[in-house]
Amino acid sequence: MEVLIAATAEEAATFAAEAVLDGLRSRRSGDNVLGVATGSTPLGLYAELAKAVERGEADFSTTTAFALDEYVGLEGTHEQSYRQTLVTELCNVVGLPESRLNTPDGYGDSEAQIRAQAAAYDAAIIEAGVDVQILGIGTNGHIGFNEPGSSLRSRTRIKRLSTQTRVDNARFFEGPDAVPTHSVTQGLGTILEARRMVLVATGSKKAAAIAAALEGPLSAACPGSVLQLHPDAVVVLDEAAAAGLK
């Protein structure tokens, strides 16, 4: 695992963009496949990728993207859906066509239908082969929406959101009670199949989760610790997020 500690969150975004572009360049043939995350952390990274596009150093017009997760019960057209968030915060920023953005479908008439959609999404990810997976980490150590207790080999599935995650994400809704209770998330086993991981964490609220993920035991209690199993994981931190490391 490579751990890069930047002086500031802005510098972390530039380091992370380099790690992402480097990983995409190493693809031998065919169009790039990028795994993308939602949330506040990757916004600086997406802005840096956009600058690389402006400089002529990157082009996402033929990149295929797969999102990590989506809320159950929200249609992909819903304003608070992760799909719409990614259209605004990623596609429109880096020039990735919306038609090339794949997101889990957490909307359906029945649980069985959503389960089937999750299995089909997992199969599509494996078929495409993700070159680089961008990750953030929750304050409880989750990656994607794999909350503590997730199987280290899990596949894309329905997952109940923890109270802490619903409180953390309440800022995007009218309050914690308005945050959906479940998500469809890529499993830890699915995520680990990407050729490179680039996890970004900034701010002191992430320090404990980062210490547990990087230096704690490999454990379902901290899903982010699965990065310890990956042969090409790059972790980019600012000093505040790195403060708990020994």
Ligand code: F6R
């Ligand atoms: C989002 C995702 C989550 C977030 C995590 C951190 O697609 O998979 O694991 O990366 O909740 O969110 P922020 O960056 O908002 O602190």
